[in-house]
Amino acid sequence: MKIEVIKIDDLTIHEHHLDIIYSADRFKFSTKIFYHDLSFSTLIEKYNQSVIERIAAHIALFEGMKLCSLFPKYYDIAKIAKNLEKPVLDLFIQIYQGVFGQHWYENNVKDYQQPEIIYPQASLGESHPVAILENTSTILAGCGGGKDSILAMKMLEESGIPFASMQYSHSVYGKPDVQHNLIAGVLAHVNPVKSHKISIYDDFIDYSFLKLYFPENSGITVPETPVSIFESLFLMLDGGYSYLSLAHEKSANTGNLFWQELDREINHQWGKGFVAEQILDNFIRKNLLSNFKYFSILQPIYDFRIFRNFSKYPEVLPKIHSCNIKKPWCKKCPKCAYVWVGLMAFFPPDIVDAVFETNLFDDEDLFPIFREMLGLSQHTPFECIGEIDESRLMMKRCFEKGLSGQSLDMFAQEILSDTTIDWQKIEQKYNYVYEQEHAIPDWLFEQIKGLL
Structure with a gap:
């Protein structure tokens, strides 16, 4: 079966949520985005109807990108075209090609660049950026419940910089209350001036559609970070936040492999990387919100240093969660x-054991995954993890701490035995603060750099 056209059939702005209806030929899907502490009627009074409709249209456009997992020929955006501008269509292609490289690779698709975006001629609108009113010094900080976001918020708090938290649940990860409660356990260790919640319900991702109708397809790809940036804009308008800070590390800039047949790098984390960050930041400021600034506060450092810095807060370790399979931890995925490796490398083992309750180094199912992480397979796992040498460095710390397990034995035999490896040089790279390679505002970087 082939899909000819994916389409935005409807977009409705309700009092507390957006309701978007999509179609893929004869199939229908729904995405609902709930804002727990936001009134759209109040927001429309504060700004105007057209500003809110324009941002909602951008959200609908990028939420629809997940349907490109079906390799459609066309993407029909006629329903929202009047609230979009030509630059966003160029941005859509940039984001699609960056995020979907892995999807092409997994499906061995070499002759598909993107869907053709279709709409009535002369129906696109124009860029009319507006200013965020009541501009405050408070930073809107994303919180996904992992080590990165809590470390970022700890840095802001210890620097005396006010911040509000933004968390969201997605139906693909389970019940929203469970997800929000897990994140609340992390947020209990900091003091945001306000906490915002977004809940997303998506039946295209939720249901068994792909498995039943497209069993040969590797899965659904979602531009999760880019679309969440657009979804945060309503909170920024409502709260007077000009600064949006996420916690993406320098490690996200490196791909999983170089695909020779397409002459391009494949990077599972492209949407989190510095290039995507700059593209999105520039686009939103030029076309939507004139005093907007998006950056990652952890962009100057690698994951290795993030784990090291996070070890200052052992009381938070039992509350974090990063698994995308079964929260808080499935203990079977990359x-x-x-x-596990990062925590074991920097925390007392008994604290980590109390959370995981098993030695993952001895799990035979994880043995091939550890090999991939260490660069002993075709490519690193398609997950949000660090570079090969970064994993090796943390594994070395685990070995030197006297930890044991089948995967550590393999590491000692195949990696540690290589006397040509310059471990000192590797550690210098990953334990360094890169003061120039980030987009953190100068005033903020001066206040937090001592904590990096």
């Missing part, structure tokens, strides 16, 4: 294995 993300769980990677976080």
Whole structure:
């Protein structure tokens, strides 16, 4: 089966949520985005109807990108075209090609660049950026419940910089109350001036549609970070926040492999990387919100240093969660294995054991995943993890701490035995603060750099 056209059929702005209806030929899907502490009627009074409709249209456009997992020929955006501008269509292609490289690779698709975006001629609108009113010094900080976001908020708090937290749940990760409660356990260790919640319900991702109708397809790809940036804009308008800070590390800039047949790098984390960050920041400021600034507060450092810095807060470790399979931890996926290594490398083992209650180094199912992490397979796992040398460095720390397990034995035999490896040089790279390679505002960087 082939899908010819994906389409935005309807977009409705309700009092507390957006309701978007999509179609893929004869199939229908729904995405609902709930804002727990936001009134759209109040927001419309504060700004105007057209500003809110324009931002909602941008959200609908990028939420629809997940349907590109079906390799459609066309993407029909006629329903929202009047609230979009030509630059966002160029941005859509940039984001699609950056995020979907992995999807092409997994499906061995070499002759598909993107869907053709269709709409009535002369129906696009124009860019009319507006200013965020009641501009405050408070930073809107994303919180996904992992080590990165809590470390970022700890840095802001210890620097005396006010921040509000933004968390969201997604139906693909389970019940929203469970997700929000897990994140609340992390937020209990900091003091945001306000806490915002977004809940997303998506039946295209939730249901068994892909498995039943497209069993040969590797899965659904979602531009999660880019679309969440657009979804945060309503909170920024409502709260008077000009600064949006996420916690993406320098490690996200490196791909999983170089695909020779397409002459391009494949990077699972592209949407989190510095290039995507700059593209999105520039676009939103030029086309939507004139005094907007988006950056990652952890962009100057690698994951290795993030784990090291996070070890200052052992009381938070039992509350964090990073697994995308079964929250808080499935203990069987690359993300769980990677976080396990990082935590074991820097925390007392008994604290980590109390959370995971098993030695992942001895799990035979994880053995091939550890090999991939260490650069002993075709590519690193398609997950949000660090570079090969970064994993090796943390594994070395685990070995030197006297930890044991099948995967550590393999590491000693195949990596540690290589006397040509310059471990000192590797550690210098990953334990360094890169003061120039980030987009953190100068005033903020001066206040937080001592904590990096």
